Amino acid sequence: MWDYSDKVKEHFFQPRNAGPLADANAVGDVGSISCGDALRLMLKVDPETETIQQAQFQTFGCGSAIASSSALTEIIKGMKLDDALKVSNQDIADYLDGLPPEKMHCSVMGREALQAAIANYRGEEWSDDHEEGALICKCFAIDAVLIEDTVRANNLSTMEDVINYTKAGGGCASCHEGIEEILAKVLAERGESFKPVPVKAKEAPKPGKLTNLERIRRIEAVLESVRPQLQRDHGDIELVDVDGKTVYVSMTGACAGCQMEALTLQGIQAKLMEELGELVKLVPTRAGSLARATSQP
Amino acid sequence: MQGIYLDNNATTRVDPAVVEAMLPYFTEQFGNPSSLHSFGNKVGLAVKKARMQVQELLGAEHESEIIFTSCGTESDSTAILSALKANPERREIITTVLEHPAILSLYSQLEKEGYAAHYLKVDGKGRVDMDEYKRRLSDKVAVVSVMWANNETGSFFPVLEMAELANAAGVMFHTDAVQAVGKVPIDLKSSKIDMLSLSGHKLHAPKGIGVLYLKRGVRFRPLLRGGHQERGRRAGTENTASIVALGKACEMALAAMQHENTEVRRLRDKLEAGILARVPHAFATGDVTNRLPNTSNIAFEYIEGEAILLLLNKFGIAASSGSACTSGSLEPSHVMRAMGIPYTAAHGTTRFSLSRYTTEDEIDRVIQVVPEIVAQLRKLSPYWGENGPSAEPEKDFAPVYA
Numbered sequence: 001m002w003d004y005s006d007k008v009k010e011h012f013f014q015p016r017n018a019g020p021l022a023d024a025n026a027v028g029d030v031g032s033i034s035c036g037d038a039l040r041l042m043l044k045v046d047p048e049t050e051t052i053q054q055a056q057f058q059t060f061g062c063g064s065a066i067a068s069s070s071a072l073t074e075i076i077k078g079m080k081l082d083d084a085l086k087v088s089n090q091d092i093a094d095y096l097d098g099l100p101p102e103k104m105h106c107s108v109m110g111r112e113a114l115q116a117a118i119a120n121y122r123g124e125e126w127s128d129d130h131e132e133g134a135l136i137c138k139c140f141a142i143d144a145v146l147i148e149d150t151v152r153a154n155n156l157s158t159m160e161d162v163i164n165y166t167k168a169g170g171g172c173a174s175c176h177e178g179i180e181e182i183l184a185k186v187l188a189e190r191g192e193s194f195k196p197v198p199v200k201a202k203e204a205p206k207p208g209k210l211t212n213l214e215r216i217r218r219i220e221a222v223l224e225s226v227r228p229q230l231q232r233d234h235g236d237i238e239l240v241d242v243d244g245k246t247v248y249v250s251m252t253g254a255c256a257g258c259q260m261e262a263l264t265l266q267g268i269q270a271k272l273m274e275e276l277g278e279l280v281k282l283v284p285t286r287a288g289s290l291a292r293a294t295s296q297p
Numbered sequence: 298m299q300g301i302y303l304d305n306n307a308t309t310r311v312d313p314a315v316v317e318a319m320l321p322y323f324t325e326q327f328g329n330p331s332s333l334h335s336f337g338n339k340v341g342l343a344v345k346k347a348r349m350q351v352q353e354l355l356g357a358e359h360e361s362e363i364i365f366t367s368c369g370t371e372s373d374s375t376a377i378l379s380a381l382k383a384n385p386e387r388r389e390i391i392t393t394v395l396e397h398p399a400i401l402s403l404y405s406q407l408e409k410e411g412y413a414a415h416y417l418k419v420d421g422k423g424r425v426d427m428d429e430y431k432r433r434l435s436d437k438v439a440v441v442s443v444m445w446a447n448n449e450t451g452s453f454f455p456v457l458e459m460a461e462l463a464n465a466a467g468v469m470f471h472t473d474a475v476q477a478v479g480k481v482p483i484d485l486k487s488s489k490i491d492m493l494s495l496s497g498h499k500l501h502a503p504k505g506i507g508v509l510y511l512k513r514g515v516r517f518r519p520l521l522r523g524g525h526q527e528r529g530r531r532a533g534t535e536n537t538a539s540i541v542a543l544g545k546a547c548e549m550a551l552a553a554m555q556h557e558n559t560e561v562r563r564l565r566d567k568l569e570a571g572i573l574a575r576v577p578h579a580f581a582t583g584d585v586t587n588r589l590p591n592t593s594n595i596a597f598e599y600i601e602g603e604a605i606l607l608l609l610n611k612f613g614i615a616a617s618s619g620s621a622c623t624s625g626s627l628e629p630s631h632v633m634r635a636m637g638i639p640y641t642a643a644h645g646t647t648r649f650s651l652s653r654y655t656t657e658d659e660i661d662r663v664i665q666v667v668p669e670i671v672a673q674l675r676k677l678s679p680y681w682g683e684n685g686p687s688a689e690p691e692k693d694f695a696p697v698y699a
Contacts, residue, residue, distance in 0.1 A: 012607060018677050029679070031696035036629055036644055037601065038696040040679040058679035060641070062603035062620065066677060116697065128697060 004063065005097035011067035016074050018066075021056035028116030028126070032109045037061030039069050041113035043076075045121055050081045057113075064096075064103040071095045072110040081118055087111065094233055098254045101141035105132060136178045139171025140262055144182060151186045158197045159183070167262050171284075215276060216242055222271050223249070230264070237268070246281045247272060300613040301659045305499075306448050306476055306592060306650035307617055311542070312501040318545040319503070322538035330535055331526065340537050347544025351508055354547040355493065356484030364509045364527045365540050369475040369496030370399040372509035373442070375520040375531070376471040376492040377403055380440035381412070382518035384469070387439035391468075393417040393425055393454065394635040395447050400473060401631070417443075422584040423452045423636050430459060434466040441470050445477035445493075449619055449632040449648055450583025451592025453477075457488050464489035469515065475499050475507075479550035480557055480589050491515045497539065501652075502546035506539035553653050561651050562590035564660050568649060569593040571664035576671050578686060582638060582646060591652065594619070596638060597645035597671050599680040599690065605647050608670045614663055619646035641680060641690065 004012075024042035031038035037060060044054040055073035059066050071092050076084045089107035093099045099107055112128060119126035133145030150156065150166050162179050163170040169179045184194040210218070216239075223239055230236055234254040241248040249268075251261055261284060269282040302310070322343065328336030330344050345360070352360045366372045377390070377400070390407060392400055394416045404414045415433045417425045425443075434441070441463045443454050456472045463470040471492040477483065478493075479500035485493065492515065497506035511517055511530070523532030550557075569581055578598040597605065602620025609616055619630030620643075633643035649663070675681040680690040687693040 009607075012604070013611070015677065029694060029696040031698040036640055038679065038694070038698075040694060040696070058677055058681075060599065060644070060678050060680060061601050063607045065601070066604060112697075126697065 002064070002100050002103065004067075004100070007095070007097040008064055008067040008099065011070040011096060012063040015057075015066055015070040017054075017056045017070065017077075018058070019056055020058065021054060024054075024056070026117040026121030028113040028118070028120055030109055030112045030116050030128070032065075032105050032132070037065040037106065037109060039065065039109055039113045041069070041072070041110075041117045043117050043121065045081065052076050052079050052081065052084060061106070061109075062103075064099055064106040065109065067096055068092050068099070068106040068110045069113075072114060076114065081121070084114060085118060087114060094235075094254045097234055101138050102135055104141050108132075136182075137166075137168035137171065137175045140167045142166055142168040144178070147179060148182050148186060151183060152189075155190075157183065157187060157192070157194070160197070210276070212242075218275050219247055219272060222268065222275050226268055226271070240285050245279060246283055248283050248285050251284045300615060301662060302615050303649040303651060303655065303659075303663065304615045304617050305652040306451070306648065308498045308504065309501045309652055310654065311498075311503050312546060312549060314549065315502055315542045315545045319538040319542035322541050326537075330537060331524070343541050343544075344535055344537060347540045347547075350544035350547045351495075354478065354483070354551050355495075355510055356482075356486055357510055358486040359513055361528065362485075362510055362513055364511055364531050365535060365543075366507040366509050366531055367505055367536070368507040369473065369494050369499075370507075371520070372494035372496075372507045373397075373399045373471075373473055374403055375509050376494060376511075377407075377440055377442060378520055379516075379518045380469045380471070380492075381407070383516040384439040387437055389413045389415065389433075389435070389438045391415045391417065391430070391433050391438055391441040393419065393443055395419055395423055395454075395632050396442065396444055397448055397473060397475075400442050400444070412439075419635055421637050423447060423450055423582075423632070424584055425454060425459075427455070427458075427462075431462060434463060434468055436467060438466075438468045441468055443470075443472055445472050445474035446481070446589050446592075447583065447632060448476050449630060449646070450594045451476070451589035451650075452584040453481075453587050453589075456490065460489040460491075464491075476589060476592075479547070479554075480591055482554060485510060485512070497543040497546060500546050500550045502543040503539050506536055506543045508543070556653055558590050561653055561655065564655055564657065565591055565593050565649075565651050568651075568660045568663060569595065571660070572667050575664070575668040579671070580642075582633065582636065592648065592650045594646055594648045596633075596642040597647060598642045599678045599686055600645045600671065600674040602645055602647055604674050605645065605670060608673065609647075609666070612662075612666045612670075614666060617648045617650075619648070620644045 021042035021044060024044055026043040026045050028041045040058045042056045043052050046053050055077050057069040057073055059069045075087055075095055089111040092107040092110045093104060116126040133143040136142060136144050136147055147162060147166055147168050154165055156162055156165060159169060159176060159179060162168055169176055180194060187194045219242060220239055223237055227237060236252045238250045240250050265282050265284060272280050272282060326340050328340045330337055330341035348360045348363045351363045357363060390404060390412050392404055408414050417430055419425055443456055443459055445456050446453050460470040469491045472490055473494045475494060475496040478495040491512045493510040495508045498504040517530060519530050521532045526532055526535055572595060573579055579595055582594045582596050602618025606616060606618050619633045629643055633646055679694045680686055
């Protein structure tokens with residue numbers, strides 16, 4: 001069974017604002033090709049103020065699709081259209097305390113339904129601008145299309161390139177066969193062949209100028225400084241271990257498995273490097289998801 | 298919570314008698330069956346007994362035709378890769394579009410390695426076209442692999458007839474029978490089946506034990522080489538406790554064969570008829586007059602399977618679904634797609650698979666709960682109107698797909 005948060009389950013079992021909305025003046029019908037789910041979002045917009053007075057949904061889809069639809073209607077009720085357009089799929093996922101990486105597309109579908117409904121209200125034509133491929137990297141929720149496009153656009157040729165440009169393959173590494181297949185395919189188009197180059201082994205930890213204790217204290221101080229910000233988004237971060245130049249952290253709550261996790265971590269990593277005066281790598285462990293998985297009956 | 302377990306095609310509970318039979322092989326009977334001393338000797342005899350119990354259930358001619366493996370998937374891979382190694386000049390392989398991933402993923406990898414794979418298509422009930430099959434058989438084909446019964450619908454393929462045809466064409470024939478063994482009578486000695494896979498945990502033995510049946514005289518190349526275990530055909534120290542357990546489970550399955558095909562079948566039929574009588578816009582998928590006695594796969598139109606399972610789970614009922622969202626991969630069921638089941642129905646397919654432990658009370662409870670759940674989800678569906686599907690569901694709701 002999927003690793004659904006309590007919030008997802010609650011919105012699935014007791015969906016808010018479900019069912020047709022008779023006097024809707026904005027309707028968005030969208031579907032996700034990757035799983036066949038589909039959603040109709042109906043809004044009642046006050047023409048005077050362009051405020052969403054009522055939002056209802058009907059969804060043909062799985063638990064997280066229904067929960068995402070329910071969350072979306074709760075988020076946008078009372079919003080002005082221009083503000084509603086700023087609601088991202090991440091906002092929907094965050095509202096639900098996160099979604100499993102395979103299910104992030106459900107939140108994308110929610111955002112698209114919202115855009116389609118607003119376009120419908122304004123008499124515009126809405127078309128989708130992104131293509132979704134098969135999920136390759138489950139650690140960072142990165143699909144085949146993104147990897148292939150990035151490899152092609154940047155002339156990448158090694159696994160390490162792909163990890164550096166997309167983060168795909170940078171976690172548990174079990175998707176490397178799939179990434180190599182993409183590399184081999186794109187390289188073949190360029191008339192080259194894929195040669196496996198071992199991903200550079202971790203450098204042996206060199207003692208820095210700081211003592212171990214000082215280093216760890218500084219790392220903890222940096223993490224403490226970002227925690228309030230993460231907690232505002234229903235997430236949190238904890239230090240798990242420091243091994244040479246690698247700092248292992250556990251992302252919990254909404255941060256665990258969040259698509260923005262990579263960006264969040266990059267920011268914290270930059271802060272750490274600044275503070276420590278050395279290159280370090282910040283690596284999320286899956287301890288957060290593990291804790292949630294084991295806490296379930 | 299006791300719960301109502303109707304997901305026996307996924308896995309089964311280990312029978313308490315099976316657990317009892319295997320426990321001594323974790324403790325006092327810990328010896329290595331290959332050892333000469335008395336510690337090992339007794340275990341060796343227990344493995345031999347288990348092998349004969351499996352032989353009996355399969356109707357195999359010789360006990361030496363039974364090779365213990367770690368699971369159904371290992372048996373499948375061993376069989377197919379052996380046939381290819383034994384026939385290096387043959388570069389074509391045949392299977393059906395309805396196979397389990399244990400075969401399909403292997404075939405797709407073999408295609409990357411240069412083999413030409415032929416996937417036999419099926420009709421709306423999941424039946425293969427025997428003429429197409431006959432056309433594909435030639436001396437270029439190394440092996441045919443066809444499942445005995447489909448895991449999602451329970452429907453049978455005519456494996457006995459297909460094995461005869463393969464044999465006549467001089468082609469090796471393998472069947473993945475993990476769903477069929479223990480549920481339908483099998484008599485391999487009177488068949489032309491060269492190789493058969495079974496999996497212990499589908500018939501009340503533990504997970505982690507399987508069998509490859511290899512007809513005497515069929516050319517074979519091991520997947521795992523090493524020690525002399527299993528007569529050198531599957532090296533590696535025997536999983537003795539699980540082998541003993543599987544033997545016991547096979548004995549019990551044989552004893553329950555009659556029950557499986559009368560009482561279990563009756564409960565399955567009652568469940569299916571009960572649900573279909575109470576839920577409109579639902580139908581049973583597959584070849585319903587030619588299937589396993591324990592399986593019913595029902596498509597509930599206009600709703601999605603994972604949502605159904607989550608609600609069933611709330612009532613303590615365990616089933617499974619062919620919906621895209623219930624598999625880790627998000628791929629909709631290839632079985633439903635291959636049979637041409639429309640999108641809006643394929644996503645709502647729900648599989649109920651019974652066992653000899655299923656009771657009448659449990660079936661009555663499921664018949665009572667399912668209609669409520671379906672109605673609740675249809676209220677949320679954009680394809681559904683007030684009291685039924687909207688006038689033209691596919692037209693009234695035609696989303697922009699991204």
